[in-house]
Amino acid sequence: MTDSTAQTDLWPAPAAAGAVDATVPVPGSKSVTNRALVLAAHSTEPGWVRRPLRSRDTVLMADALRAMGVQIDETVNPGGGEAWRIIPAGLYGPARVDVGNAGTVMRFLPPVAALADGPVRFDGDARAYERPLHGVIDALRVLGARIDDEGRGALPMTVHGAGSLTGGAVDVDASASSQFVSALLLSGPRFNKGLELRHTGGSLPSLPHIRMTVDMLRKAGAKVDTPQDGGARDVWRVAPSALLGRDLTVEPDLSNAAPFLAAALVTGGRVTIPGWPRRTTQAGDSLRELFTRMGGACDLTESGLTLRGTGRVQGLTADLHDVGELAPVIAAVAALADGPSELSGIAHLRMHETDRLAALAAEINGLGGDVTETGDGLRISPRPLRGGVFHTYEDHRLATAAAVLGLLVDGVLVENVATTAKTLPDFPELWTAMLAGPAEPGRTQDPGQGRG
């Protein structure tokens, strides 16, 4: 088990002095960066990932691929930010992979390891041992892989890569995580017989993330058939093929834009996120609709997405099954709204970085709120809140949700705000800069710049 560097220090969440007015450059998307790295590692030629997110989850992904023989050179992108040059090579073990608590690393890499020549040991944070992985392990065994997990169906485990994998047809119950499907699809072109994956079981969450996987596979030259193409319901097919090296620029992380847009909404202010794509598969694009329903006004222009608060924050009744990673910040806004909210379709959040439903209910209620867990979500009735410690359970999205509450509630102390580095490095600095107001001309940073 790896040390997750938990800290117990408390960050006094800054209160908003008035309406927020700022332009906030949000770093690159975790989901795009980690898919791009995997696909580049599978390619037959070198590729570029420009303006990648540099965060705990993406550094773990890059280091794991390096451990299996992939060369990743970090250079400066001429247009701002970083540019990572990925030079694929024959994948091999023995290697050790630290997944941290990254769902994308713990699920996307076992299929890659099954294609490596030699054993690859997977380990991670304590929470990673509890997060569902059985869908990937069971499927890989059906597809021909040898995995030693001592019967746990979870981490830690060793994938005994044989240099190739038969592939073919497999049934997977991916109701616990869409990442089971994405993981197998991403490596599917490299399986000898390709992949025919049928999802069995309850409703599949986070469909935009699967669409992102399919879109990125196709852009790398893979042939993928999906249920949306008129194929069988819940069946995805990937033909065996070589993948092309791409030159890809990572979009800003729209889910990580959520707390900043929420700041505009709850303070009746204005926040612009530069580089918001006109078309995207990112789940965070739904914020435009969700925050409009909560009282904001969105405008997508060449400068990016601007959200204006109208002075009213309305409650929301919404099924967030497709966009579960937005739920923590939406719950925080709902706790500050002028009417009740009911968020549903997110039972699977109980197996995220922490049990997010229990954590949000406990922590908002700890500040005097009225949040009830339902079978598949949260019922939130706004109440006057008071300051206090907001525990974050090593969950980046709990910390950003707490920061939103702190804008309007004096004395919110966010435990271990450093946990935001999982996907949003420098969150406290970005937050403080946002509250300081509009950047002076010439000081506006590039969108998606990461730390470059």
Ligand SMILES: O=C(O)C1=C[C@@H](OP(=O)(O)O)[C@@H](O)[C@H](O)C1
């Ligand atoms: O594939 C991805 O990049 C992700 C898929 C989703 O996972 P689940 O389907 O497990 O919710 C999402 O919540 C996570 O933040 C990122």
Ligand SMILES: C=C(OP(=O)(O)O)C(=O)O
């Ligand atoms: C669920 C999340 O992460 P992971 O990729 O670890 O599943 C998330 O970022 O909200």
